[in-house]
Amino acid sequence: MATGRTHRPATRSRGIPEATVARLPLYLRALTALSERSVPTVSSEELAAAAxxxxxxxxxxxxxxxxxxxxxxxxxxxYLVYQISRELGLTQDWPVVIVGIGNLGAALANYGGFASRGFRVAALIDADPAMAGKPVAGIAVQHTDELEQIIQDNGVSIGVIATPAGAAQQVCDRLVAAGVTSILNFAPTVLTVPDGVDVRKVDLSIELQILAFHEQRKAGEESGQGGSEAAEDLEGAPAPSARAAAATTDRKGPDGDVPAVMPA
Amino acid sequence: MATGRTHRPATRSRGIPEATVARLPLYLRALTALSERSVPTVSSEELAAAAxxxxxxxxxxxxxxxxxxxxxxxxxxxYLVYQISRELGLTQDWPVVIVGIGNLGAALANYGGFASRGFRVAALIDADPAMAGKPVAGIAVQHTDELEQIIQDNGVSIGVIATPAGAAQQVCDRLVAAGVTSILNFAPTVLTVPDGVDVRKVDLSIELQILAFHEQRKAGEESGQGGSEAAEDLEGAPAPSARAAAATTDRKGPDGDVPAVMPA
DNA sequence: GATTGTGAAGCCCTTCACAGCA
DNA sequence: TGCTGTGAAGGGCTTCACAATC
Structure with a gap:
């Protein structure tokens, strides 16, 4: 998982389950492909396979x-393309600002998937004065000073943060103060926002770490042992400061019934 | 949510819940920050807030x-930093290849978060012959022809796909055939892989669409009506072909008790 | 005959609340 | 006293399986 919600614990009871909402874009994409091939109808089985x-x-x-x-x-x-688009709110125009035009920001600006689905890049914003005026993806980069003005002028409610981690919270605060109520965060930081503001995050390094976890387990299985349960290589493990010599205190592993070899 | 698993339905019963695994990197990041500030211990309350x-x-x-x-x-x-790192498999070195060195691929190559946590960019691969030899993030881009050789020589088991959607499945197949068993996919396509291969996906446009959904609901609430329940603007809705005139067939909305205005 | 729409069951995850321990 | 570790309760999501419908 690359994302998480910060706001709305489990509200909206009469609405669509969050898990379903997260899949609607998937269905929409598959349906759009079918539509382009002029396929008139599709069964749940076929569409499910495609998605x-x-x-x-x-x-x-x-x-x-x-x-x-x-x-x-x-x-x-x-019909379904239309209904899902409407449900997701894609039948209206969503002006979006991207803050932080480094490698990632530029990649996002150039990403075709935005424009195609109701999203319009209203502005690219960067803190570096040297970037100001430079065209990226056909749009001139503007300086951070103008952030508030841009948001007001364009009625922006969705902001994308692609700055370094250190700048993210500050940018976030300014976006929210200027009226943005939905934020897509690519910076590897936890953002704090007031109630009523949605944050979703995409974290590249977290995704890789999750893959590494499963990859490690696979390797463990192959060699016939229970993955990381057996702590075969504990050289270099820092001993918990207050406990280095407490041999009586057994730290038990995930399973209580396995008297595994653990650091003592 | 930006991701999903393709493989391993609900296996690994004796292991760590998937939801927990997905949060470990978050904890690790917060703990690393504390470690750098030489904080010796932390309570669950403090750490939870930071994460x-x-x-x-x-x-x-x-x-x-x-x-x-x-x-x-x-x-x-x-101690916790070490334990989580070990559990995630970050105490070992993970060579990674990035395929597709466009804007996004370059951004990923430059992303510091990779190198910092056990991941090493072993190679950058692109199908464009003009890219071959060009340095990106200090690494010379190699041509797709060499993909299999690179993977073998470096013992790569994790691949990142940052190609256009059209090329993704083909690249995926080659990665898997060459021995890659974990894939992080940035291309907006559903990848098909054999059992035993993990795929996680990061989809920028899906994240925005989910935000748009919630944003739309907020707007609906403000104006005092129940969000998208009321189909106020149905101009341009394509009529379902077989039903355009069937006035008796009522399509009911999400709530059975609401005889909402719907296309008939 | 084919396929949707949906109660019901089961599973996983979150949250509560407190016993256990330093 | 303070904070962790965890059984138990609760909620949401997935899957099953079949009645309803075309």
Missing amino acids: GVNSAKLRKDFSYLGSYGTRGVGYDVE | GVNSAKLRKDFSYLGSYGTRGVGYDVE
């Missing part, structure tokens, strides 16, 4: 939107 | 790793 989920889940998801299928036939592709 | 979770969840998470805290005191920062 990489199972069909029961897909049908359940669609049931939250309404009864948009036809039994014995399937779903009307065009 | 952006609640303390009960953090304690539960740590309980899966073992009993690494001291009641009445808290957790030893250095």
Whole structure:
């Protein structure tokens, strides 16, 4: 998982489950591809395969939107594209600002997926005066000083933070103060925001670490032992300061019934 | 959420819950920051605040790793850093290849977070012959032809795909055939992989769409109506082909008890 | 006959609340 | 006294399986 919500604990009871919302863009993408190939209808089985989920889940998801299928036939592709787009709010225009035009910010500015789906890059903002005026993805970069003005003038409610970690919270505060209520954060920091503001984060290094965890387990299985349970290599482990000599205190592993070799 | 797993439905019963694994990198980051400030111990409350979770969840998470805290005191920062690093497999070196050195690939190559945590960029690979030999982030880009050789020579098991969507599956197949078993996919496509291969995806446009969904709801609440329940603007809605005139067939909305205005 | 829509069951995760321990 | 570790309760999501419908 690359993301997390900061706001809205479990509210919106009458609405669509969060897990379903997160999959709607997936369905929409698959449906758009079908639409471009002029496929008129699709079954839950086919669409599920294209979106990489199972069909029961897909049908359940669609049931939250309404009864948009036809039994014995399937779903009307065009109709479903429209309904999901509307549900996601993509039938309206969303001006977006990207703050921090380094490698990543530039990549985001150039990313075609934004423009294609109701999102419009209203401005690129960077703190470096040398960047000001430079065109990136056909848009002139503006200086941070103008942030508030840009947001007001364009009615921006969604901001993307692609700055270094150190600057992220400050940028976030200014965005929120200027009226932004949804933030997509690429900086590796936990952002603090007031109630009513949504934050989603994308963290590249976290994703890799999760992969490494599973990769390590695979390697452990191959060699016939229970993955990381067996602490085979503890050289270099810093001893917990107050306990280095307390041999009686056994730190037990994840499973209470396994008297595994652990640092004592 | 920016990611999803393709493999391992719900296996690894004796292991650490997936949700916990996904948070370990967060804790590790917070702990590393404390370590750099030479803070010796930290309570679950403080650490949870720094990581952006609640303390009960953090304690539960740590309980899966073992009993690494001291009641009445808290957790030893250095010791916990080591234990989490080991659990995540970050005490070993992970050579990584990045395929597709466009804007995004370059951003990833330059991202410091990789190198800092056991990950080493072993090679940058691009299909464009004009890119070959060019240095990006201090590493010379190599041509796709050499992909298999690079993976073998470096013992790479983790690959990052930052190519256009159209090339992603093909690159994925080659990576897997060459021995890669974990893939981080930035291309907006569903990848198909054999059992035993993990795929995580990061999808920028999906994240924005999820934000748009919530943003739209906020706007709906402000104006006093129930968000997207009321289909106020249906101009341009494509009628479902087989049903355009079937006035008797009522498509009901998400709530069965709301006879909402819907296209008939 | 084919496929959707959905109660019901089960699983996983979160949260609570407090016993246990330093 | 203070804080961890954890059983138990609660909630949300997934999966099953089949009735309803075209």
